[in-house]
Amino acid sequence: xxxxLTKEQxxxxxxxxxxxxxxxxxxxxxxxxxxxxxxxxxxxxAKLGMMGIYxxxxxxxxxxxxxxxxxxxxxxxxxxxxTAVIVSAHTSLCCAPxxxxxxxxxxxxxxxxxxxxxKIGAFGLTEPNAGTDAxxxxxxxxxxxxxxxxNGSKCFITNGNVADTFVVFAMxxxxxxxxxxxxFIVEKDFPGFSQGKHEKKMGIRxxxxxxxxxxDCIVPKENLLGQEGKGFKIAMQTLDGGRIxxxxxxxxxxxxxxxxxxxxxxxxxxxxxxxxxFQNTQFQIADMHTRMQASQFLVYSxxxxxxxxxxxxxxxxMAKLYAxxxxxxxxxxxxxxxxxxxxxxxxxxxxxxxxxKITEIYEGTSEVQRMVIASHLGVK
Amino acid sequence: xxxxxxxxxxxxxxxxxxxxxxxxxxxxSMQTIINPDDMNAVEAAxxxxxxxxxxxxxxxxxxxxxxxxxxxxxxxxxxEGVLVSAREFGxxxxxxxxxxxxxxxxxxxVDDDDIILAGRQAIDGDTAQVGPQIAEKxxxxxxxxxxxxxxxxxxxxxxxxxxxxxMTIKVGTPCMITCIxxxxxxxxLSVGGAFExxxxxLSVMDYNALKDHPLIDATTIGLKGSPTNIxxxxxxxxxxxxxxxxGADKGTTDKLAGILASKHII
Numbered sequence: 310x311x312x313x314l315t316k317e318q319x320x321x322x323x324x325x326x327x328x329x330x331x332x333x334x335x336x337x338x339x340x341x342x343x344x345x346x347x348x349x350x351x352x353x354x355a356k357l358g359m360m361g362i363y364x365x366x367x368x369x370x371x372x373x374x375x376x377x378x379x380x381x382x383x384x385x386x387x388x389x390x391x392t393a394v395i396v397s398a399h400t401s402l403c404c405a406p407x408x409x410x411x412x413x414x415x416x417x418x419x420x421x422x423x424x425x426x427x428k429i430g431a432f433g434l435t436e437p438n439a440g441t442d443a444x445x446x447x448x449x450x451x452x453x454x455x456x457x458x459x460n461g462s463k464c465f466i467t468n469g470n471v472a473d474t475f476v477v478f479a480m481x482x483x484x485x486x487x488x489x490x491x492x493f494i495v496e497k498d499f500p501g502f503s504q505g506k507h508e509k510k511m512g513i514r515x516x517x518x519x520x521x522x523x524x525d526c527i528v529p530k531e532n533l534l535g536q537e538g539k540g541f542k543i544a545m546q547t548l549d550g551g552r553i554x555x556x557x558x559x560x561x562x563x564x565x566x567x568x569x570x571x572x573x574x575x576x577x578x579x580x581x582x583x584x585x586x587f588q589n590t591q592f593q594i595a596d597m598h599t600r601m602q603a604s605q606f607l608v609y610s611x612x613x614x615x616x617x618x619x620x621x622x623x624x625x626x627m628a629k630l631y632a633x634x635x636x637x638x639x640x641x642x643x644x645x646x647x648x649x650x651x652x653x654x655x656x657x658x659x660x661x662x663x664x665x666k667i668t669e670i671y672e673g674t675s676e677v678q679r680m681v682i683a684s685h686l687g688v689k
Numbered sequence: 690x691x692x693x694x695x696x697x698x699x700x701x702x703x704x705x706x707x708x709x710x711x712x713x714x715x716x717x718s719m720q721t722i723i724n725p726d727d728m729n730a731v732e733a734a735x736x737x738x739x740x741x742x743x744x745x746x747x748x749x750x751x752x753x754x755x756x757x758x759x760x761x762x763x764x765x766x767x768x769e770g771v772l773v774s775a776r777e778f779g780x781x782x783x784x785x786x787x788x789x790x791x792x793x794x795x796x797x798x799v800d801d802d803d804i805i806l807a808g809r810q811a812i813d814g815d816t817a818q819v820g821p822q823i824a825e826k827x828x829x830x831x832x833x834x835x836x837x838x839x840x841x842x843x844x845x846x847x848x849x850x851x852x853x854x855x856m857t858i859k860v861g862t863p864c865m866i867t868c869i870x871x872x873x874x875x876x877x878l879s880v881g882g883a884f885e886x887x888x889x890x891l892s893v894m895d896y897n898a899l900k901d902h903p904l905i906d907a908t909t910i911g912l913k914g915s916p917t918n919i920x921x922x923x924x925x926x927x928x929x930x931x932x933x934x935x936g937a938d939k940g941t942t943d944k945l946a947g948i949l950a951s952k953h954i955i
Binding site for chain 2 (some may be wrong): 316320321323324327328356357358359362364371372373377382586
């Protein structure tokens with residue numbers, strides 16, 4: 310595997326870093342504290358093409374590649390986990406399934422607004438009784454003439470309150486189990502659709518998370534995504550891609566925590582020595598960096614395989630599993646190295662620790678990633 | 690109509706400043722950035738491009754790696770780059786540099802409705818001479834220290850920001866304007882721009898390309914053609930932060946007036 314970045318990737322990464330440092334970092338603590346969605350940042354990212362990085366220009370995308378997208382989420386997450394997941398959920402979970410499974414008409418209708426950031430995208434799979442067991446969908450869709458009627462609800466939907474366009478899954482034929490699930494593109498203004506209350510969370514508190522409610526929601530027949538009964542497959546394929554985004558978020562959180570630790574331990578003096586002079590500090594930081602470097606290899610490898618249209622499902626699962634667990638470990642150690650100050654909101658490491666935890670849970674828990682990896686190895 | 694912007698790659702002075710034993714800057718060991726004032730000139734050019742749809746061409750003189758800077762500017766929206774690069778040009782002072790860049794711009798061609806923009810000064814030499822000298826050598830009118838630029842037809846209205854006030858000047862094209870940081874906030878390069886940057890046209894003007902131009906001969910370029918030579922480079926001692934008064938009440942303003950009076954300033 311060649312990890313030599315192209316000139317274009319190096320150029321765009323420089324911009325992500327400057328943007329994250331100048332525009333995202335100054336807001337990170339505030340949006341966490343206020344649980345406020347940073348719409349102003351989304352508008353700025355939209356202008357720079359960050360809401361449609363790897364989609365072709367003909368659909369309003371920036372014409373970049375999957376690794377450039379992963380690096381964007383990584384660089385944002387180094388300073389703000391919330392901003393990173395906004396881009397990740399929008400791109401991987403809404404733009405990607407429409408691009409990969411949509412008809413030409415659907416792509417032309419929805420992608421330009423999404424890729425340009427004029428509209429924000431979200432994904433509705435999880436239900437109160439269908440989390441890791443996504444096949445237990447209780448939301449139903451019934452075809453009535455030229456439209457489907459959706460009833461049910463979704464929960465924990467990232468970007469839920471701010472999105473305009475949703476990729477939603479519903480059961481069209483319960484008797485067929487997984488093969489009875491169908492995907493739809495739902496617009497916020499469709500009759501019978503509403504968004505629930507903002508979910509209060511432990512981390513990524515500026516990210517919008519809410520329920521989606523369907524009460525006799527009318528979805529035109531032409532908004533069926535893919536084919537009837539193929540929804541579960543679309544959901545799983547979408548989550549494979551989504552895992553690259555979340556793995557990148559975890560990667561950035563861990564790396565960002567290390568940046569903070571390196572800075573702090575060179576300033577803080579105890580026992581007449583800088584913390585960085587203690588071997589414990591050096592060993593901790595060496596371990597933390599090694600874990601994040603290994604995570605980066607896994608994430609970049611998965612991104613490049615997706616870009617090259619190679620099978621990447623197991624790679625994405627391994628990247629997410631390892632990066633997420635490493636991010637949790639590294640951010641927890643970062644708080645420990647900061648001591649009492651690390652536990653306060655004066656420093657960003659406690660926020661990073663709270664933000665990191667979710668990466669082990671959403672878009673497939675670590676346990677689900679292990680199931681995916683084992684099944685790819687034929688261990689059943 | 691086109692806009693030519695002259696830009697320079699300079700050492701990043703926010704890091705460590707390295708000086709060679711002979712007193713010149715050790716550029717090789719320092720990170721480089723695009724000269725900050727030049728970024729304001731580029732932004733001014735791109736704003737005019739957004740408005741008028743004209744072409745923007747960036748000119749720089751420097752070693753081959755300066756191509757990276759031109760590509761970065763292309764990722765921001767610059768349409769074309771010209772890298773003026775030759776061993777013969779090395780060691781040029783401001784006189785020789787402006788001689789070479791003026792020849793390069795003249796060779797490229799300046800039309801009646803063109804505008805040339807430059808940063809006020811580079812953070813390495815701090816001379817603010819190259820822009821004005823290019824204008825002189827191309828026999829173009831120049832307006833320096835632009836803090837605001839408005840264009841109507843072929844007339845530009847430029848607000849010059851001076852230490853003791855400002856001055857508004859009208860000037861016809863073609864002309865040279867040097868830009869200061871108050872003019873605008875440079876944009877970020879875009880993702881789409883980054884992926885297009887390396888397919889945009891970039892040409893190299895070397896000694897052979899310019900040697901027949903009337904401004905170019907061995908006595909006017911490079912180290913030999915430079916009337917000024919670096920005697921010594923050093924890091925100046927840090928100035929103090931000065932006295933800060935905070936507050937918006939009469940007490941504070943009285944105190945300020947008192948301090949100024951005691952120093953016989955008022």
